[in-house]
Amino acid sequence: MPEMTLIEALRQAMDEELARDECVFITGEDVGPRGGVFRATQGLFEKYGAKRIIDSPLAELSIVGIGIGAALYGMRPICEIQFADFIFPAFNQILNEGARMFYRSGGEWAVPMVIRAPYGGGVGGGLYHSQSVESFFAHIPGLKVVIPSNPKDAKGLLKSAVRDPNPVIFLEPKKGYRLIKGQVPEGEYTIPIGPANVSREGSDLSVYAYGIMHHYCLQAAEKIASEGISVEVIDIRTLLPLDKTTILNSVKKTGKALIVHEDNLTGGYGGEIAAIIADEAFTDLDAPVRRLGAPDIPGVPFSHPLQDWFMPNVEKIATAMRELANY
Amino acid sequence: MELSNELMLEMYYAMLRSRRLDERAWVLHRQGKIVFHISGMGHEASQVGAAFALQVGKDWLSPYYRDLALMLCFGFTPREFMLSLYGKQGEVSSGARQMPSHFGLRRANVISTGAPVATQIPHAAGIGLGMKLRGADSVVLTCIGEGSTSQGEWYEGLNWAAVHKLPVICIVQNNQYAISVPAHLQMAIANVADRAAAFGMPGVVVDGNDVLAMYHAVKEAVDRARKGDGPTLIESKTYRPVPHSSDDDDRSYRTREEVEQWKKRDPILRFKNHLEEKKILATKINEDYESKIRAEVDDAQKFAEAAPYPTIEWAMGPVYATEAYHA
Numbered sequence: 001m002p003e004m005t006l007i008e009a010l011r012q013a014m015d016e017e018l019a020r021d022e023c024v025f026i027t028g029e030d031v032g033p034r035g036g037v038f039r040a041t042q043g044l045f046e047k048y049g050a051k052r053i054i055d056s057p058l059a060e061l062s063i064v065g066i067g068i069g070a071a072l073y074g075m076r077p078i079c080e081i082q083f084a085d086f087i088f089p090a091f092n093q094i095l096n097e098g099a100r101m102f103y104r105s106g107g108e109w110a111v112p113m114v115i116r117a118p119y120g121g122g123v124g125g126g127l128y129h130s131q132s133v134e135s136f137f138a139h140i141p142g143l144k145v146v147i148p149s150n151p152k153d154a155k156g157l158l159k160s161a162v163r164d165p166n167p168v169i170f171l172e173p174k175k176g177y178r179l180i181k182g183q184v185p186e187g188e189y190t191i192p193i194g195p196a197n198v199s200r201e202g203s204d205l206s207v208y209a210y211g212i213m214h215h216y217c218l219q220a221a222e223k224i225a226s227e228g229i230s231v232e233v234i235d236i237r238t239l240l241p242l243d244k245t246t247i248l249n250s251v252k253k254t255g256k257a258l259i260v261h262e263d264n265l266t267g268g269y270g271g272e273i274a275a276i277i278a279d280e281a282f283t284d285l286d287a288p289v290r291r292l293g294a295p296d297i298p299g300v301p302f303s304h305p306l307q308d309w310f311m312p313n314v315e316k317i318a319t320a321m322r323e324l325a326n327y
Numbered sequence: 328m329e330l331s332n333e334l335m336l337e338m339y340y341a342m343l344r345s346r347r348l349d350e351r352a353w354v355l356h357r358q359g360k361i362v363f364h365i366s367g368m369g370h371e372a373s374q375v376g377a378a379f380a381l382q383v384g385k386d387w388l389s390p391y392y393r394d395l396a397l398m399l400c401f402g403f404t405p406r407e408f409m410l411s412l413y414g415k416q417g418e419v420s421s422g423a424r425q426m427p428s429h430f431g432l433r434r435a436n437v438i439s440t441g442a443p444v445a446t447q448i449p450h451a452a453g454i455g456l457g458m459k460l461r462g463a464d465s466v467v468l469t470c471i472g473e474g475s476t477s478q479g480e481w482y483e484g485l486n487w488a489a490v491h492k493l494p495v496i497c498i499v500q501n502n503q504y505a506i507s508v509p510a511h512l513q514m515a516i517a518n519v520a521d522r523a524a525a526f527g528m529p530g531v532v533v534d535g536n537d538v539l540a541m542y543h544a545v546k547e548a549v550d551r552a553r554k555g556d557g558p559t560l561i562e563s564k565t566y567r568p569v570p571h572s573s574d575d576d577d578r579s580y581r582t583r584e585e586v587e588q589w590k591k592r593d594p595i596l597r598f599k600n601h602l603e604e605k606k607i608l609a610t611k612i613n614e615d616y617e618s619k620i621r622a623e624v625d626d627a628q629k630f631a632e633a634a635p636y637p638t639i640e641w642a643m644g645p646v647y648a649t650e651a652y653h654a
Contacts, residue, residue, distance in 0.1 A: 025460065051460060057490065062449050062483035069453020072438050073387070074652070075460065077453075089479075096443045097450070102648045105431050105439035106422030110648035141646050165651035 001185055007177040009151035009184050010040055010116075013158035014078060016188070018048050021076060024162060027054040028063055028080025028116075037082055038118060038177055064090035064115060068098050068167075071113040076162055084119035084171060085131040098167040099142030114161045118174035119147075120212060120262055122311045127299030130307075132263035134210075137169045138239040138272070144168045144193055145240040149214035151182040153237060156191030164193060173211035180215055196243040198250065202232035204325050205256035205287075208247065208273050210236040213260045213312060220317040229325045239269060247273060248281050255286035258324050262312055265293035287327035292320045330379075330542065332607045338379055338538055339602055340616055342371040342595050345396035347620045348405050351628065352412055352427075356573045360632075361412045365428045365572040367395035369536075372594030373500050373563035374470070375400060376541025380549050381468060387436040387458075389451040389469040391444070392428045393500060393567075397470065401435040405623050409631035416637045423637050433652070444475035448484030448497065455493030455558070466494040466552040468545075473562075474505020476519050485560065489526040492557035496548045499560070500535060502567040507580035520562035528558045535563025536594040539601075568593070 004012070017024050026041055032055035035042030045053040056063045060081055067077035081087045087094075094115065101111045121130035138145045144166055148154035154172070161168040173180075199214070200221055209217045214235045221231035232250050236242070251257045257277050259270035270291040277289050292312055294300075300310050330338075345367060352364040367374065370393050378400030381388075388394075388401060395408070403419070410418040411427040420431040420439065431439030438454070440447055451469035458465050475481060476499055488495040499519045503510050516522070523530025529551075533544045541563055548559035566589040570577040577586070602608035 054456075054491075057483070057486055059479075059483045059486070061480060062452070062487055065446065065449020065480065065484060066453035066456055066487050069389070069438075069450035069455075070457045070460075071453070071651075072450065073454045073457030075453075075457045092443055092480075093446060093449065096441055097446050100441060101439055103644065103646055104421050104425050104429070104441060105433070106418070106420070106424060107645060107648070108431060108433040109439045110651040112648075112651040144647075165648040 001183040003181055004151050004184050005178045006148070006151050006154050006172070006180045007038060007040055009155040010158055010172065011042060013155040014041065015044060015047070017159055017162040018044065018052060023074060024076040024078065025052040025054065026078045026080065027056045027067065029056055029058055029082045031055060031080050036080060038174060040080065040116070059089070060086050061090040061093050064093040064098065067113045067115070068093060068101070068111055071111045072109055076112055078114045078116060078162060081115060081117040083129050084117040084133045085128045087117055087133060094137070094143070094167070094169070095140055099140045102166065103142060110165045111167045112165045114158070114168045114170050116170045116172060118177070119171045120173045120175055121300035121307065122175045124302065124304070124307065125300065126302035130300035132261065134171055134239055135263055135267060135269045138269055142166070143240060144238065145171070146193055146238050147171045147173070147210040148237065149173070149211055149235050150180055151184050153191055153197070155184055156189055157193060157237065160190045160193050163190070168193065171211070176212040176215060180212070193238050194241055194243060196237055196246040197235040198232065198246065199235045200231065200233040202230040203254060204230045205258060205321065206232045206234060206250040206254045207258045207260060207321065208234045208236055209260040210239065213262055216312070216314050216317055217260055219314045220321055223314065223318050224321055227322070229321065231321055242272070244276055244280070247276060251277050251281045252284040255284055256324050256327065258290045258292065258320055260292045260312060260317055260320070262294050264296045265291060266296050268293050287324055290320060290324050292317060330539065334379065335602060335607060336612070338375050339598055339608065341375045341378070341400055342396060342538065342598065343616055344620050345371050345399050346595055348408060348624050349395055351624050353569070353573070355412065355628070363426055363573055364412065365392050366567070366569050367393040369502060369566050369568045369594065370500050371396040372538035372598065373498065373535040373541050373565055376538040377468060377498055377545040379542050380545035381466070383435060385465050387438070387454050387465060387467040389438050389447040389454065389467060390430050390440055391447060391470050391472065392430070392440070393472070394430060394470050395428065398430050398432065398437065401432060401437055403430070403432055405627035406630045409627040410634060413631040413634070414636065415631055415634035417634065422641060445471060445478035445480035447471070448481050449487065451495050451497070452484045452487040452493055455488055455495040456491060458494055459491065464553050466496060466549050468496045468498065470498045470500060472505060473499055473501035473503070473510055473519050474508060474513050477513055485526050485528070485558065488558040489528045492555065494552035495558040496545060496552060497558065497560050498545070499562045500565055501562055502565050504567060504571070504581070506571040506575060518562055520560055523560040526560070528560055530560045530562070532562050532564065535565030536592055536597060538594060538598050565594070566592070
């Protein structure tokens with residue numbers, strides 16, 4: 001199995017889907033000859049041409065809006081929002097149109113499209129190139145929300161997203177684009193949207209995370225293993241629909257749960273997981289459900305020490321794990 | 328191309344049919360039998376003229392809530408409209424999940440519409456993009472009110488259509504009021520169509536109460552679009568002789584004299600006079616039309632009143648599609 005970075009895996013997924021189905025096309029800002037500001041679409045313009053790799057006007061709602069129209073016509077658009085921070089002009093199209101289309105048309109009109117957006121901090125991006133936006137979208141029935149944490153999953157999940165008949169918000173941890181490397185199987189494969197993944201087995205506590213925080217959680221779990229603490233790590237992968245079974249099975253085994261995300265704490269996705277555990281695994285708990293998230297401030301500050309203070313990292317996660325294990 | 332007498336009679340019949348159905352909806356609301364109606368009265372010439380320039384089954388429609396006459400021309404039936412007024416099972420646009428006149432008709436390539444205004448414009452551009460990518464010689468018509476052209480969605484959608492020379496026709500049915508707000512508080516120009524220059528597409532102002540003028544203007548736009556010459560913006564100047572909806576009271580924002588003045592310029596009355604002068608429409612034909620329509624509207628009302636409500640299971644979903652239809 002070849003090793004590749006997260007972004008290489010994403011690019012390979014798009015390449016293969018473009019080759020497989022001529023209904024697939026990509027649009028977004030700078031996705032053409034530039035290959036995207038993160039190079040996610042590098043080389044695809046040369047390979048598939050201007051008709052299928054379309055540089056959009058600098059207007060996010062139109063990227064999503066025309067994607068919805070094209071999907072209704074029978075195309076399979078992959079719409080790239082350059083940074084998740086800039087997805088909000090398209091919120092109306094996503095919430096009121098894409099997500100509601102199938103239900104509101106009595107099942108007559110489906111919207112098979114993917115909206116890819118790099119998200120997350122730790123990259124010196126300040127308030128407007130660092131946001132974690134997943135909880136807004138995970139609240140919306142009709143959407144699927146996917147966040148991969150490693151190259152293998154990224155490729156398999158993106159291919160599933162392209163083939164899904166529903167609008168999929170595909171959030172990519174941009175700090176991990178080149179930082180996270182991993183083995184990717186050769187040949188055709190997909191990973192289904194829905195199931196979470198137990199990425200490390202353990203017995204003392206369950207830790208739930210996605211994206212780059214999952215990457216950090218694995219490192220933190222490894223770090224404190226030498227202290228005799230056995231951590232089970234669950235990669236959520238799909239926030240909507242959520243795999244409750246895998247979440248509950250783990251906490252019923254360990255009796256302790258920690259949820260980690262880099263979105264700020266209040267109203268963050270961790271609250272949903274905590275509520276499900278409280279609701280359905282209460283008698284299995286040996287400790288309060290804990291959440292580790294970013295502070296409730298309006299964004300990730302730019303200056304490096306401030307950014308570092310904001311971001312959850314391996315140290316902070318390890319500390320939270322220790323505290324919970326020792327409860 | 329000159330229209331045959333038979334076609335002109337068909338147009339007249341289509342306008343009259345829409346008007347009588349629309350009038351019945353107002354009566355049903357006054358009788359307390361339905362809870363909401365939003366009318367297309369006064370707009371019949373704009374819509375029927377447009378519909379006759381299109382090929383139903385081949386062309387696509389991204390409509391708005393006043394497009395009753397257009398919808399009837401696309402094969403929407405009075406029974407289906409009545410089911411939507413009554414919120415009954417089997418309602419074709421949404422299964423009675425949406426309010427009346429939130430049109431959609433899968434079998435005739437009419438996409439589903441919601442209530443946020445102008446969102447349908449990027450959809451039309453996306454459909455046009457799909458047509459261009461597939462090399463189809465279909466066109467897509469989208470309609471909107473003049474007030475909604477203040478939305479960014481309108482600009483962003485039409486900009487796409489212009490940049491990529493998409494087969495899109497946008498008809499702005501300018502009835503001079505956005506609920507209560509007059510057009511001069513909506514824009515500082517006399518004609519919405521003047522904005523076409525800024526997109527780089529032709530803009531045409533048409534007397535929207537003249538069905539033949541509308542037909543010819545839309546026909547020209549359709550011919551251009553089919554040849555690959557790109558989109559056209561058509562503004563039909565018209566008037567809404569009734570309140571915005573059954574929940575509105577237009578006496579608070581316009582005089583009765585103004586309304587009466589416009590009723591004298593009613594598009595159906597005007598076309599009727601024209602056809603009578605040309606000896607195309609005989610009194611007997613008109614009487615036959617009226618009685619045929621009355622019977623059809625009566626039947627539709629009875630049909631909807633007798634129809635069951637949807638079951639609660641239908642409220643639950645499905646929320647997600649398991650497959651996507653392809654054009």
